[in-house]
């Protein structure tokens with residue numbers, strides 16, 4: 001007969017069915033396996049070194065709130081000796097990011113961690129996401145937001161002399177990205193999408209994903225049982241349709257076979273680029289305008305900004321003629 005006790009400690013009554021394994025376990029055992037798996041992932045991958053300053057990309061959402069909580073807990077429990085900072089980007093989305101940033105400010109107090117906020121408005125000629133959407137509409141708005149955020153986090157980190165950022169991307173996010181790259185035939189991006197740490201020669205900061213193997217459902221359960229203070233509203237500007245479809249597929253697969261999420265990640269990890277594909281990959285360099293990492297002479301953030309400022313909103317979004325022309329101009333013209 002099936003035991004009525006926790007499958008791990010065989011002592012307490014089970015409180016939940018663990019989404020990753022289907023085990024019926026008690027709360028204490030859930031906390032233990034959740035935290036220990038993340039600790040193991042971080043130590044096996046040698047993510048940090050003693051004395052390192054580490055920035056946590058903090059949006060106030062469930063993933064980064066749990067990340068900040070767990071990073072602080074594990075740093076103290078296992079004495080990693082790292083310095084943690086919360087770094088938030090204000091994209092300028094009224095009724096969404098202002099509320100979620102208020103959550104990060106409360107987390108700052110609750111976890112006693114230093115916090116920095118940078119805004120698109122200050123960094124990008126006054127272009128908040130509300131202004132961007134008013135100009136271009138909803139289509140492609142996630143591209144602007146993603147490109148700007150990446151650079152904003154880098155800039156904020158550099159100002160604090162931080163060279164390592166962690167984000168709350170979880171196993172579901174990574175499986176989703178692998179699937180999207182496969183469905184688009186974008187094999188060149190596959191290896192990068194499954195790496196736990198990414199850094200290019202020219203980038204001042206590396207990025208790590210300590211939740212690479214952590215299921216979203218478990219993050220939600222952990223935040224719920226620990227009563228963490230997080231912001232749970234979806235972005236006002238709905239997510240990219242293609243990503244939304246990939247997400248729905250992953251959720252369906254998870255229902256039928258919970259290990260699908262990890263299996264997709266393992267498959268992505270196992271795929272190697274052939275020499276022919278590797279030769280065709282763009283080389284990383286520095287943007288001639290802003291000096292940040294780019295695979296073109298002018299980085300995507302600068303192209304998108306120029307498009308917004310000049311009203312040529314297609315600029316930087318695809319391989320249109322104007323974008324190609326700008327990329328091939330002489331450095332002097334491009335800087336002008």
Ligand SMILES: Nc1ncnc2c1ncn2[C@@H]1O[C@H](COP(=O)(O)OP(=O)(O)OP(=O)(O)O)[C@@H](O)[C@H]1O
Nearest residue numbers: 057058059061062063064065087088089167168169
């Ligand atoms: N405005 C922001 N400021 C700082 N970091 C951010 C911001 N938005 C996203 N991030 C970082 O990127 C990660 C993935 O962001 P994404 O937009 O996919 O949000 P998410 O999956 O809803 O995560 P979260 O629950 O933390 O908001 C976040 O966990 C966080 O670490």
